[in-house]
Amino acid sequence: MKTLRDTKPGDTVTVHKLHGEGAIKRRIMDMGITPGTEIYLRKLAPLGDPLELTVRGYELSLRKQDAAMIEIR
Amino acid sequence: MPTTIALAGNPNSGKTTLFNALTGSAQYVGNWPGVTIEKKEGRLKGKPDVLIQDLPGVYSLSPYSPEEVITRDYLARENPDAIINVVDGTNLERNLYLTTQLMELGIPVVVALNMMDLVKKSGDRIDMKRLSDALGCEVMPLSALKGDGGEQLVREAVRVAQAKKGMEPPAVFAGSVEHTLAHIEETIASAVAPERLRYSAIKLFERDEKVMADIALSPEAKSRVEELTKACEQELDDDSESIIVNQRYAYIAGLMDRAVVKSRKGRKMSLSDRIDSVVTHRVLALPIFVAIMALVYYIAVTTVGALVTDFTNDVFFGEWIIPPLREAMEGASVAPWLVGLVVDGIVGGVGAVLGFVPQMLVLFLMLSILEDVGYMARVAFIMDRMFRRFGLSGKSFIPMLIGSGCSVPGIMASRTIESERDRRITIITTSFIPCSAKLPIIALLAGAMFNQSNWVAVSTYFIGVAAVIISGIILKKSRRFAGDPAPFVMELPSYHLPTAGGVLRATWERGWSFIKRAGTVILVSSIVLWFLQAYGVEAGVLTAVEDNNNSLLAAIGRFVAPIFAPLGFGNWKAAVATFTGLVAKENVVNTFGVLYGFAEVAEDGLEIWSLIAADYTALTAYSFMVFNLLCIPCFAAIGAIRREMNSSSWTGFALMYQTVFAYAVSLITYQLGAVFTGSPFGLGTAVALALLAGLLYLLFRPQPSYGQLKPATGR
Numbered sequence: 194m195k196t197l198r199d200t201k202p203g204d205t206v207t208v209h210k211l212h213g214e215g216a217i218k219r220r221i222m223d224m225g226i227t228p229g230t231e232i233y234l235r236k237l238a239p240l241g242d243p244l245e246l247t248v249r250g251y252e253l254s255l256r257k258q259d260a261a262m263i264e265i266r
Numbered sequence: 267m268p269t270t271i272a273l274a275g276n277p278n279s280g281k282t283t284l285f286n287a288l289t290g291s292a293q294y295v296g297n298w299p300g301v302t303i304e305k306k307e308g309r310l311k312g313k314p315d316v317l318i319q320d321l322p323g324v325y326s327l328s329p330y331s332p333e334e335v336i337t338r339d340y341l342a343r344e345n346p347d348a349i350i351n352v353v354d355g356t357n358l359e360r361n362l363y364l365t366t367q368l369m370e371l372g373i374p375v376v377v378a379l380n381m382m383d384l385v386k387k388s389g390d391r392i393d394m395k396r397l398s399d400a401l402g403c404e405v406m407p408l409s410a411l412k413g414d415g416g417e418q419l420v421r422e423a424v425r426v427a428q429a430k431k432g433m434e435p436p437a438v439f440a441g442s443v444e445h446t447l448a449h450i451e452e453t454i455a456s457a458v459a460p461e462r463l464r465y466s467a468i469k470l471f472e473r474d475e476k477v478m479a480d481i482a483l484s485p486e487a488k489s490r491v492e493e494l495t496k497a498c499e500q501e502l503d504d505d506s507e508s509i510i511v512n513q514r515y516a517y518i519a520g521l522m523d524r525a526v527v528k529s530r531k532g533r534k535m536s537l538s539d540r541i542d543s544v545v546t547h548r549v550l551a552l553p554i555f556v557a558i559m560a561l562v563y564y565i566a567v568t569t570v571g572a573l574v575t576d577f578t579n580d581v582f583f584g585e586w587i588i589p590p591l592r593e594a595m596e597g598a599s600v601a602p603w604l605v606g607l608v609v610d611g612i613v614g615g616v617g618a619v620l621g622f623v624p625q626m627l628v629l630f631l632m633l634s635i636l637e638d639v640g641y642m643a644r645v646a647f648i649m650d651r652m653f654r655r656f657g658l659s660g661k662s663f664i665p666m667l668i669g670s671g672c673s674v675p676g677i678m679a680s681r682t683i684e685s686e687r688d689r690r691i692t693i694i695t696t697s698f699i700p701c702s703a704k705l706p707i708i709a710l711l712a713g714a715m716f717n718q719s720n721w722v723a724v725s726t727y728f729i730g731v732a733a734v735i736i737s738g739i740i741l742k743k744s745r746r747f748a749g750d751p752a753p754f755v756m757e758l759p760s761y762h763l764p765t766a767g768g769v770l771r772a773t774w775e776r777g778w779s780f781i782k783r784a785g786t787v788i789l790v791s792s793i794v795l796w797f798l799q800a801y802g803v804e805a806g807v808l809t810a811v812e813d814n815n816n817s818l819l820a821a822i823g824r825f826v827a828p829i830f831a832p833l834g835f836g837n838w839k840a841a842v843a844t845f846t847g848l849v850a851k852e853n854v855v856n857t858f859g860v861l862y863g864f865a866e867v868a869e870d871g872l873e874i875w876s877l878i879a880a881d882y883t884a885l886t887a888y889s890f891m892v893f894n895l896l897c898i899p900c901f902a903a904i905g906a907i908r909r910e911m912n913s914s915s916w917t918g919f920a921l922m923y924q925t926v927f928a929y930a931v932s933l934i935t936y937q938l939g940a941v942f943t944g945s946p947f948g949l950g951t952a953v954a955l956a957l958l959a960g961l962l963y964l965l966f967r968p969q970p971s972y973g974q975l976k977p978a979t980g981r
Contacts, residue, residue, distance in 0.1 A: 211508065216330035217753040222511040223326035224755055225360050230515075235539070239551040240651040245542075245758065249359040252538070252758040254647050256654070259753065 197232065197244070197260035205233045206265040213262035225249040226263060269427050270317045270344075271310075271420075274337060274368055275352035276361050277323030278759040280380040283410040283768060284352055285320045288420060295775070297912045298322075301332050302689055304681060316424060319346060325360065327367045329476045331684055341371050342462060347427035348374045350419065352408070355385040355392060356760065358526060362518045369403065369435040370468060372461025374426040377401065378408040378419050384760075388536075389529025396525040401436050411765055435464055438517040443509060446498040447471060453490050457481050471495050472507045538760040542644065551648050558641070559667065562632040566671065567702060571625030579621040588613060603800075603810060611796025616789050620781070622703065622852065627777045629671045634772040638764040642682075643756065650754055656735050657742035659683070659754045662692040666699050666734060670727075673697040673903040675776040677910055685752030691741050693910050694920040697899035698733035700726050703851035707894055709870035710855050714878035715887040726895055729931075733896055737927065740964045748972050779909075780902055791849040791901065798822065799860070832950050833893055833929070834886035834936035844893070850900045885943065889936035896928035930957045 200206055208230045211218055225248050233247040243256045275281040289308030298305045303322055310316035322333035351368050353361040369375050398405040404422050408415040450467040458466045458481060469477035470491050495506050502509055544550055595605045636642055642664055650660030661683045669676025676696045683689040712722035741747045798819035802811040811817050823838030830836045839861045846853040859867030862874045898921045908917045937954030
């Protein structure tokens with residue numbers, strides 16, 4: 194299973210499915226990360242974590258451990 | 267009958283700017299009951315019968331965060347007459363996600379499409395008529411920063427509010443979902459008001475526990491709803507919450523296709539992205555951050571700040587106010603005690619603290635600018651990894667950063683932290699970082715005992731940071747604060763030029779908070795302290811004393827001093843100085859000065875260095891410094907804690923934790939230090955070792971599992 198955590202800065206990927214549950218999953222979905230959404234991994238933070246993603250035209254910061262919940266195609 | 271209009275929208279959508287523009291100074295800022303979230307309401311400028319209620323910035327109306335719960339509870343229960351939904355036009359998709367939810371509440375909505383000036387610049391074109399037709403409500407352009415569109419917007423909002431006609435929510439859901447929702451609506455129709463039918467049906471479908479608790483359904487109705495929900499989930503092979511979110515965004519994508527023409531510029535880097543390629547660059551980010559902070563402090567403290575503070579202290583109070591006042595009173599044959607009370611007690615005491623206000627205002631101004639520009643979000647982004655280690659997030663860094671100037675705005679800055687739990691921990695630990703008022707204490711002891719070594723100051727910052735980290739870990743492992751880590755899913759908003767209005771308002775709010783404290787608490791305590799210092803019992807009679815060794819304050823000091831004996835500084839002067847430090851940390855040096863016979867001393871107490879050196883050893887002095895640095899902060903900061911915690915019991919807990927922690931650390935420092943420098947092993951040493959063992963245990967024990975806990979964002 195390939196997840197958002199495995200991507201490299203500069204990659205553009207498409208979301209396949211969201212795993213996890215509860216508040217964190219809902220928050221990720223509320224922010225626009227849903228199956229079929231295109232995500233561009235802009236960069237990693239200077240200390241290696243979190244990730245900066247471009248989603249639906251805006252910049253979102255997401256921790257690697259949470260990015261692991263997002264399965265990509 | 268007043269008309270109530272609620273303002274709802276995403277964070278960073280410009281809602282606050284609009285609110286300020288609509289209400290001007292006619293606004294009231296408080297807290298929502300029971301939580302540490304700011305509540306703002308005000309009257310429309312020029313039309314006092316229109317009440318504008320600002321709601322917390324939210325991305326959705328889920329049950330998982332207090333901001334969302336407050337927003338939806340307010341809208342569902344208080345039933346405002348209309349909602350102005352501020353939508354960031356440069357971020358349409360995500361903003362419309364909230365819009366679809368607001369429209370389902372059965373309250374008239376007017377969409378304010380904000381940042382239209384930026385939309386135009388980007389080359390995107392939004393067909394507001396198409397959008398409006400599809401959504402079923404008015405969509406009006408707004409450029410809150412420039413002030414365009416505000417008037418028409420409010421007029422339209424008042425119009426729909428007074429028309430009292432419900433609006434049809436847009437047809438967001440399709441197929442079996444729409445079917446299921448319709449059936450659920452039928453099932454619950456008798457238990458729910460008609461305007462709330464759609465909202466409730468969707469929430470029940472999502473298995474929203476809070477809404478489920480609010481609706482009185484018969485067991486049959488409940489199981490019917492569950493049946494319907496399960497059937498739909500099986501058919502679409504997904505859980506109900508996800509189904510709803512996906513359909514909303516699918517609807518919005520369709521809407522975007524019809525109503526928005528994206529500029530042909532493609533995915534080029536926006537200005538914000540280009541700035542960030544430097545500011546959050548892998549290598550450059552941290553040095554840039556340090557440079558920016560150094561600049562802020564240089565301007566605020568070393569140059570402009572110090573200049574203005576010195577002027578205030580030396581000239582304004584020192585020449586213009588105090589001497590003429592004293593002369594005037596003495597000339598008018600006012601009783602000496604009253605002269606003393608007014609000139610030394612009130613003006614002197616309050617003046618000493620007010621003297622720092624200009625410096626603080628400059629600091630607040632610089633930090634407000636950084637915040638308004640959008641840089642603080644980047645700071646949280648950069649620092650998150652470090653803070654995650656001990657259970658917090660990068661957002662906790664900013665209060666501490668600000669706290670190194672003054673704890674009061676630092677504690678207030680904790681408002682941006684979403685998780686209530688993390689927010690409380692941050693509020694409790696912010697004052698461990700030495701604030702600028704504590705620097706004179708450090709300078710005094712460094713000068714008297716350590717040959718002015720710079721290492722003294724540096725070590726205190728290390729101790730402060732260590733205290734924050736240790737406390738974060740310990741508290742996170744305790745029952746009150748344990749739980750899943752709060753999600754750190756944070757938007758990095760586009761940079762924009764700071765708005766003069768927004769920045770000045772934020773600066774003033776923080777500064778005024780501080781000044782008000784000075785006017786009230788500090789005033790009263792200055793009077794009390796002056797009295798205790800100037801009067802004592804001589805020969806059995808309460809009278810003014812010349813030698814303050816005989817004062818009431820000294821008597822109290824002597825009574826209390828033994829408490830500090832295990833920490834190495836059980837003499838009454840130290841006890842008294844610590845107490846006056848509660849009013850304002852700047853007082854400590856002044857108090858020492860007065861107690862050692864100098865009515866006035868330099869900021870670092872130069873005049874009394876030798877006297878201090880005679881009364882303390884390096885170890886006892888260091889222990890004293892540690893205690894004063896870590897123990898509860900000044901009254902102004904305590905007031906800020908009370909306000910941000912929005913609860914007396916939490917404030918009490920915070921103060922108790924800080925005092926116990928400071929006492930323990932100070933004791934350990936002194937007792938173990940004494941043994942290392944040759945003192946014999948004694949009872950004190952044993953106690954210190956026990957405390958140290960306890961501390962290490964709390965720090966390193968495995969995270970206890972407390973069974974079923976509320977989610978991190980719960981109360």
